[in-house]
Amino acid sequence: EQEYRLTDPLSPEATSNQTIRLQHTDIYRRGEDRWLRADPLDDFWGALEEVEHTYLTVQYNARDAAIATRLAEDLNGQLITVCQTFAAANCDDLHLTLLLSRDPAYFFTVLDLEDIVTTGDILRLPSPTLVGMPLEDVGYQFLLRGYAVPLVSLAITRLTRYECCDRGLFFRAFLDKELHR
Secondary structure, three states: OEEEEEEEOOEEEEEEEEEEEEEOOOEEEEOOOOEEEEOOOHHHHOOEEEEEOOOEEEEEEHHHHHHHHHHHHHHHHHHHHHHHHHOOHHHHHOOEEEEEEOOHHHHHHHHOHHHHHOOOOEEEEEOHHHHOEEOOHHHHHHHHHHHHHHHHHHHHHHHHOOOOOOOHHHHHHHHHHHHHO
8 A cells, every 4th residue: 555645737736635545566576586576467467358338438457347447437427528518519429448558658648648639549548456546535536537637638639629739838728727627
């Protein structure tokens, strides 16, 4: 278990006294003279599964099934809100796929707008097992927000038909305003 102090990613200077606890799983193997951190084997992760909702399909490994299905429902709800906010007739064509990947390289996608808007309709983000499993509801809400920000950013990009990276600063300001709302 690891405790984290909450900060608002849209206002990093505004910190909260609230903390969350996430449970991490680390795997080690015995080296010649010491223990070494090791990547989990395929059996650890289980088969690739998916759950489909109106605007979202979430693909995940069986290890993350319980939290992934809950995230899928809540994230689809976020996309419904986006469609209502934009009163977008083109939401009929909106369907995104979120791949909860076991590749730690996707931690950086969360912060890179260009990666998000040029991804096509499949967004790859790190598995909840890699991020850490929340141990209480406040942790789950923080985790949900961490997945919702890039997903909603992608949805807004698709609905506004934004072409990367034209007027990037203006679009970033618009996107930050919509995410804050």
